[in-house]
Amino acid sequence: MKDFGLFALIHGQAASSSTHVLPTSFWKLLWKAPALLVWRGCMKILPVRGSLRARGMDVDEACAFCGEGAETMGHVLLFCSRVRQWWFASPLGLRQENEVEFHEFMQDFSKAVDPQTLARFFTLCYIFWEARNALVFHGTPPRLKLLLAREAALFLPPDSRQTQANDLPLPATWLAPSNDVIKLNFDASWRVNAASGFACVARNNVGEIMAAATAPHMAALSPLLAEAGAFKWTIGLAMDLGFRRVCMETDCMRLFQAWNRKEVGCSYLFSLLMDCRHLANTGFVSFDVSFVKRSSNKVADYLARHAEAFGQTVWIEEVPTVVEPLVLDDVTTLVPT
The missing domain is CATH 3.30.420.10 (Ribonuclease H-like superfamily/Ribonuclease H)
Incomplete structure (x- = not known):
């Protein structure tokens, strides 16, 4: 795994990118993963509050987690002050600084890390989105230890799916x-x-x-x-x-x-x-x-x-x-x- 202690490389690459047309290889990667949540985020069809407000719905666009700034896909899954703490505490130990468009971040991040890191990233995105929905629809506050325990239960490294302990000689x-x-x-x-x-x-x-x-x-x-x-x-x-x-x-x-x-x-x-x-x-x-x-x-x-x-x-x-x-x-x- 490459060092993403600070997302400097990602930020530098993404900030210099002005295109919103992502290559076919990137979409194939998301479908192969599978990573439907991330795919929907890159397509900007995930119902985050900022998108709903932009489409004319009368909703508070503030982030459900921190209450600061508009709840965009990138903000709620990467750059929210609270979510940043979760990423750093996660097995990936990631730290984020400047906000960029989610699809730009994903394009560069997917090129820079190995398949197992990417798979774990997809799993954590799903868990954080799940926590967001639990807070919005049920009023259940997220707890970091429970989120990481769920990640440990859900994540299965790609290179170990065929080599579970019970199957090994x-x-x-x-x-x-x-x-x-x-x-x-x-x-x-x-x-x-x-x-x-x-x-x-x-x-x-x-x-x-x-x-x-x-x-x-x-x-x-x-x-x-x-x-x-x-x-x-x-x-x-x-x-x-x-x-x-x-x-x-x-x-x-x-x-x-x-x-x-x-x-x-x-x-x-x-x-x-x-x-x-x-x-x-x-x-x-x-x-x-x-x-x-x-x-x-x-x-x-x-x-x-x-x-x-x-x-x-x-x-x-x-x-x-x-x-x-x-x-x-x-x-x-x-x-x-």
């Missing part, structure tokens, strides 16, 4: 690492308007528990950010425990894909992963990350879901009694990697 049980490697399974729990929970369990090549830990954490903006936070926390714990050769395992495909893509940007997710890369490169002799099914990560999953009850705790060479059956089940099906 992955073992259904925990696998032992090689002789000199410590495997750390980690997980995060996430609930709307509640604290996140982090957990990890470290085991050697014969399944012996080296350590386990839990930590309640401040509320994360999305499940993905909670998983990334748990990742960074687990790396730090591994360093504190003196593990030098490690393999990290997660059952979060989106985190695993973001780690492998090695993208750069200015969002909070990219910032967390950048910190993780720095720690991985400086604190270990060898460092690896793997994706596993939930059934191969059940100890960390249980601990994360009950992190608030366990509190901030580290167990050395043992686990809480309640998860011992899960550990035993992993050992009885132990398969070396």
Whole structure:
């Protein structure tokens, strides 16, 4: 993904464009996405208040979110002061400055980013428009955490639609690492308007528990950010425990894909992963990350879901009694990697 921390490139390109005739390739892109909402916005047929007022309807044209300026497509989905905060808090971490025509912005933006970023952008546009309608027609005020949770539930990266966890040829049980490697399974729990929970369990090549830990954490903006936070926390714990050769395992495909893509940007997710890369490169002799099914990560999953009850705790060479059956089940099906 290219860096759109400030939309300077977009603003510069769009501001210099005076044509309202968009190329056929751009329309084909929108239909292929699919992105009907964005297509309607570019065609100026979305019923925003500014358009309704221009067509003679007796409506207040002020933006439903901020109450400042006319509610145009570009304003309500990109440049409203409130929506700008949402974009920056989103997984894309976008920041906007000068307002431009929505179709001009979209033409340049679609050329500058990769398909996955564009797909996520379309998803967020839909969610923000949905929030606008909920406010206008039902008086329901938008809440950022709920919007981001909905995005996490709706968005499916284009390159993962055919590779869901249940379809991958992955073992259904925990696998032992090689002789000199410590495997750390980690997980995060996430609930709307509640604290996140982090957990990890470290085991050697014969399944012996080296350590386990839990930590309640401040509320994360999305499940993905909670998983990334748990990742960074687990790396730090591994360093504190003196593990030098490690393999990290997660059952979060989106985190695993973001780690492998090695993208750069200015969002909070990219910032967390950048910190993780720095720690991985400086604190270990060898460092690896793997994706596993939930059934191969059940100890960390249980601990994360009950992190608030366990509190901030580290167990050395043992686990809480309640998860011992899960550990035993992993050992009885132990398969070396």
